[in-house]
Amino acid sequence: MNMRIIICIVMLFLTNILNASANGRDDLNYQVDVIPIAGPNQAEIEVVVKNLEEFPLDFEFPTSQIFEMIITDKSGNEVYVYSKGRYFLQAFQTITIQPHESIKRVVKWNYEFEGKRVPKGEYLIHTALKPISINNKPVQNKAKLMNNQKLYVPRVNEVFHNLKVSGTKGDYAISGKVKKQHKRLYYVVEDGHVEIVKESMIKVTGAKQEWEEFNIDIHIPKERLPHNATLILYLYEKNNEGKKVNIYPLVLERLKE
Template sequence: MRIILLIILFLFPFSLEGEASYGESNHQFQFSVVPIVGSETVKFELFIKNNEESPLNFEFPTSQYYEITVTDQSGHEVYRYSKGRFFLQALQTIKIEPHKTYRKVELWDYQLHGKRVPAGEYIVSATLLPRKINDKPISNNQTLLSKTKFTLQ
């Protein structure tokens, strides 16, 4: 099953639900979150694909490059990636070469207040948090967001 998923991701990495494409400010890239549900954890794979002919440099104000939140069917937040974490307060940069993909993986153990969340449908939202792309500021109202649903058994 895992091999089939990897083949699908490599052949069609951004045809999955949860993709967000950005073409504003002359920067062409795709940002997506893919949840891979396991029995004890869900793996959130985050992808940034550079669709340009030149490198993209994403500048971040801290070592937190993204935020991940999970909500239940009624909209209550059950997980926040940054909760209880500390991030380096210094400029960080990710350089993505033309037509290449940056990939990062985060895990969640289904815990909320020390207990496993119940089975059901959840929504994962991933927000990319750069302040500049190729030295051009991101506007305050521009949200780089990818959302998708997953089911926990």
């Protein structure tokens, strides 16, 4: 092969490497997911870091804080900051995630800002993982560590009341009360991505009282249960246009491998 061609190939290869570094590319395969679950009185926000590689990933952090989370309203005003009022150990720590496994942290927010519940509506969750290195390599692609998700803060639910859930591993019993004038009531079960139990109608069994009782028994076959996911029951009614209203999410179970 002509020496000039060889030199050109080598220079092109080196240029690609330098460009990758300059552009902040990261050749390690991992994923940061944020899954918000908006309950009637608080949101539970799951931060999941998954290793998609065939070998372990060591995430090194300069303190015990592994992520930051800021929630803003539509105007960009901060209504929640995860680190505010928290104290973190000022020492390096390493979290190892095995191949195709994940770690999960849960943040709870009571919808309050400065002692008052925020107005219902859409909010934005900004989350950033905070490692300084992964497998002893400085983090190049900061964008890969970030995740933005929408969160809808509901109004105070005036339809469903006193909900309770029991059970595990696919068998669940749910009880609660509903205002008597609300009759077109339904539920589904999801894991944040996939519908596990299709839409079904809720049968109200109470007498003619202000709040009528209802019970739901759910059975999910073992082969349909997701791994490393949260099963969420969504209760709701439908208006005259068939649109879902007064949605009430209820966590059935957090499933692990």
